[in-house]
Amino acid sequence: MLLKGKNIVIFGGSGAIGTAMAKEFVAEGGRVWLGARNQKRLDTAADKAGAASGTIETFKVDCLDATETTEALSILGARIGGIDVAINATSFMHDQGSNIDDLDLATFMSPVENFLSxxxxxxxxxxxxxxxxxxxxxxxxxxxxGRTAPPGHLGYSVTCAGVEAFSRVLAAELGPRNIRVVCLGPHAISDAPQAGSYTGELFAPKAGALGLTVDQWLGGGAQTTMLGRLPTLDDVAQTAAFLASDKARSMTAAYVNLTAGMIPE
Known part of the structure; x- marks a missing residue:
């Protein structure tokens, strides 16, 4: 069991990725705390991930509020005796598809400010x-x-590049304290919309503009990869479990490409 005995906190734990990770981490022996803003959605996610096993708990937290986040983690950390693994899977609606002519500064900065804050x-x-x-x-x-040049993604592309830079520098700062930082980079996840991910709403306008459903649009995206498919939630969760485990103890400041070989634009 890759994560036996580890205390794991997932921010944005009520989303599709957080739920999938929680389920996988519990299966690998971890104890998981899911944090998010909406308690009802947290409870649903915990039930789906296997809360009945007694190895998943929830806590309310708004990661855009620095004071609230610090206080919530201080209480949790003191109660459970330390945190071994932390994952930020929070997500925020943002613009995808608008070129700079149609963007204002606030729309451009929205994903930068929300995701990075x-x-x-x-x-x-x-x-x-x-x-x-x-x-x-x-x-x-x-x-x-963060590594390609998709037109109409100015704010989000800058955000993803920022997350990767943040991860590298944080890894350098925390290495002497025996803390690893790894960035996981999946392509659009094929089954996330059906699992309730916000990406269903995010991708709908782009799909609609082509006269396609979201599933059809994702099918087209699969053809832009070397393996001819997109990653699944299970792919993301299982890779995360390995990266969080001691099997990956020498990996830090790394970017893990989980795109099924996306062909650069």
Whole structure:
């Protein structure tokens, strides 16, 4: 069991990725705490991930609020005796598809401010509680948008590039404290919309503009990869479990390409 005995916190734990990771981490022996803003959605996610096993708990937190996040993690860290693994899987609606002519500064900056503020606040809050029970691990999430040039994705591409840079520099800062930082970069996840992910709503306008359903649009996206398919939620969760485990203890400041070989634009 890759994660036996590890205390794992997932920010954005009520989403499709957070739920899938929680289920996989519990199967690998971990104990999981799901944090998000909406308690009802947290309860649903915990039930789907296997809360009945007694190895999943929830806590309310808004990662855009630095004080609230710090206080929530201070209470949790003291109660459970330390945190081994932390993952930020928070997500925010943003613009995809508008070129600079149709963007205003606020729309451009929205994903930059939301995603990076959430990441900064959650990492700052969790770091004091890591490395006490052995090596600590922080997993971040990006997408190919940070490394390719998709038109109409100015704000989101800058955000993803920022997440990757943040992860590298944070890894350099925390390495001496025995804390690893790894960035996981999946392509669009094929089954995420059906699992309730916000990406269903995010992709709908782009699909509709081509006269396609979201599933059809994702099918076209699969043809832009070397393997002819997109990653699934299970792919993301299983890879995250390995990266969070001691099997990957020498990996830090790394970007893990989980795109099924996306062909660069």
């Amino acid at each position: 959430s990441l900064f606040n959650s990492c700052k809050a969790v770091v004091p509680h890591m490395g006490k029970r052995g090596q600590g691990v922080i997993l971040t999430l990006s997408t190919p948008a």
